[in-house]
Amino acid sequence: MKLSRRSFIHHAATVPLVGSLPTLVSADLRFGEASITTVSDGHLILPGSLLFDAMPEVELQGILSAYGVSASQLAPECNLTLYRDGRNTVLFDAGSGADFMPSAGKVLSALETQGLAPEDITHVIFTHAHPDHIWGVLDEFDDPLFAGATHMMGRSEWDYWWDPQTATTIDDARVPFAVGARRRMQAIEESVVLFDDHEEILPGIAAVATPGHTPGHMAFEIRHGTEAVLVAGDAIGNHHVAFHRPEWHGGLDQDPATAAASRHMLLDRLTSEQMTLVGFHLPGGGIGRAERTEDGYRFANL
Numbered sequence: 001m002k003l004s005r006r007s008f009i010h011h012a013a014t015v016p017l018v019g020s021l022p023t024l025v026s027a028d029l030r031f032g033e034a035s036i037t038t039v040s041d042g043h044l045i046l047p048g049s050l051l052f053d054a055m056p057e058v059e060l061q062g063i064l065s066a067y068g069v070s071a072s073q074l075a076p077e078c079n080l081t082l083y084r085d086g087r088n089t090v091l092f093d094a095g096s097g098a099d100f101m102p103s104a105g106k107v108l109s110a111l112e113t114q115g116l117a118p119e120d121i122t123h124v125i126f127t128h129a130h131p132d133h134i135w136g137v138l139d140e141f142d143d144p145l146f147a148g149a150t151h152m153m154g155r156s157e158w159d160y161w162w163d164p165q166t167a168t169t170i171d172d173a174r175v176p177f178a179v180g181a182r183r184r185m186q187a188i189e190e191s192v193v194l195f196d197d198h199e200e201i202l203p204g205i206a207a208v209a210t211p212g213h214t215p216g217h218m219a220f221e222i223r224h225g226t227e228a229v230l231v232a233g234d235a236i237g238n239h240h241v242a243f244h245r246p247e248w249h250g251g252l253d254q255d256p257a258t259a260a261a262s263r264h265m266l267l268d269r270l271t272s273e274q275m276t277l278v279g280f281h282l283p284g285g286g287i288g289r290a291e292r293t294e295d296g297y298r299f300a301n302l
Ligand SMILES: [Zn+2]
Pocket: 130, 132, 133, 234, 280, 281
């Protein structure tokens, strides 16, 4: 594969090196009367084996070295999407909070740079209930941090993590995810609104079912006239293998085959409909475009 010099330099400048301080990158997009910004919650540190283990080794090595990505350790950014239309101030996902990883849970200082306090958020819309997306919903007293907000989650995602049986049926490595999600969901139960695929959940914001990463993962299409932005969450979870070989099964997806089908569907729509993409774990603040290549796709920041 080929990387342009510009994209390589951009990549090198925005992806934190192992052990470096969290990057607090943010990106902006004017969108009709509304604005879309990403605010950084910091980044995660993950063993590469979690994602790469099932992938064909030789081809994988070639892709990772072209992107300058380590096979042993990943340090993906965590970019929360902030949507403001003058009436609603919407945060997509709540970040990691204090208890997941020391490198993440930074969203409050990122919101402050936007002149926002937690009580200014009118809606928190979840893509899914993994720790880096929902654990940040509680404050240090285990009360809802975004106290004035309506919390919104896809019905099938809610039902899956709400079920006490999930902690006994899910694979061992994910048991803490199940226990942790349910505890946060109990705290927001009073204010939660559930929704289904294709539903317009707020004016101009529609749910797009993208299962696989988790059973009820949702992406969101934000549309103003002919312009559209897709908030993809973790349905497209990285800027390298997920674009270059979207059909490969990734170990971070709970149902890898279903996740690959969702990823293909999104990449096809993003490119054929020329939509802007916002990805939670994509680099440079996460806002960009998917572009077709000879044998797959690539991510380009705007
Ligand atoms: Zn994530």
